[in-house]
Amino acid sequence: MAPTTETLTAERILEATEEVLRRHGPAKATVVDVARALGVSHGSVYRHFRTKAALRGAVIKRWLDRTSVSLAGIAADEDRTPETRLRDWLAALFEAKRRKAGDDPELFATYMVLTREAGSVVDEHIADLTGQLTGIIEAGAASGAFAGDPAAQARAVFQATGRFHDPAYFTEWERPEADGDFVALVELLLRGLRTEG
Numbered sequence: 001m002a003p004t005t006e007t008l009t010a011e012r013i014l015e016a017t018e019e020v021l022r023r024h025g026p027a028k029a030t031v032v033d034v035a036r037a038l039g040v041s042h043g044s045v046y047r048h049f050r051t052k053a054a055l056r057g058a059v060i061k062r063w064l065d066r067t068s069v070s071l072a073g074i075a076a077d078e079d080r081t082p083e084t085r086l087r088d089w090l091a092a093l094f095e096a097k098r099r100k101a102g103d104d105p106e107l108f109a110t111y112m113v114l115t116r117e118a119g120s121v122v123d124e125h126i127a128d129l130t131g132q133l134t135g136i137i138e139a140g141a142a143s144g145a146f147a148g149d150p151a152a153q154a155r156a157v158f159q160a161t162g163r164f165h166d167p168a169y170f171t172e173w174e175r176p177e178a179d180g181d182f183v184a185l186v187e188l189l190l191r192g193l194r195t196e197g
Helices: 010-028 031-038 042-048 052-075 082-103 105-117 119-143 150-160 167-172 178-195
Strands: none
Touching: 010 031, 010 042, 010 052, 010 105, 031 042, 031 052, 052 082, 052 105, 052 119, 082 105, 082 119, 082 167, 082 178, 105 119, 105 167, 119 150, 150 178
């Protein structure tokens, strides 16, 4: 491929890496493949990402951050009651994960493999999400709607709803009863948050 005249940025490399992963899967996608797709030397890619693992970790972080950013807006929306925010936040998380699995199943399968390699990136994502939940539950406690320890409750809510956002359960997300099960669980959790204390 002819050399590119565009400035090579980390974002361009991540976009190209995602496309290479989509085409070749994680086992066959290499830094050389990414460089070839960009029309640059693999050394140019390594100047932005020192290792293949760093590049893959950055791709995973970018993918997970898309969800985190959209959820952060809901978590911070003080025009909604804490109950509504919690309900909407959980529904948006479920929908985002379901959409990722359904819209691009090949890339989703690739990310499932890569997230096993990128434990710290996934741990940071989970910490961000539980932090958002903690903020929502703290707002509920401040308004008198919820009682208890917001951080512990946020972890419990996140773990209890795992079936609706943990990629290990993606085959269940399209079952006819999934939406009803989700609504029932969220209502149960909200009752628990209201009555604890």
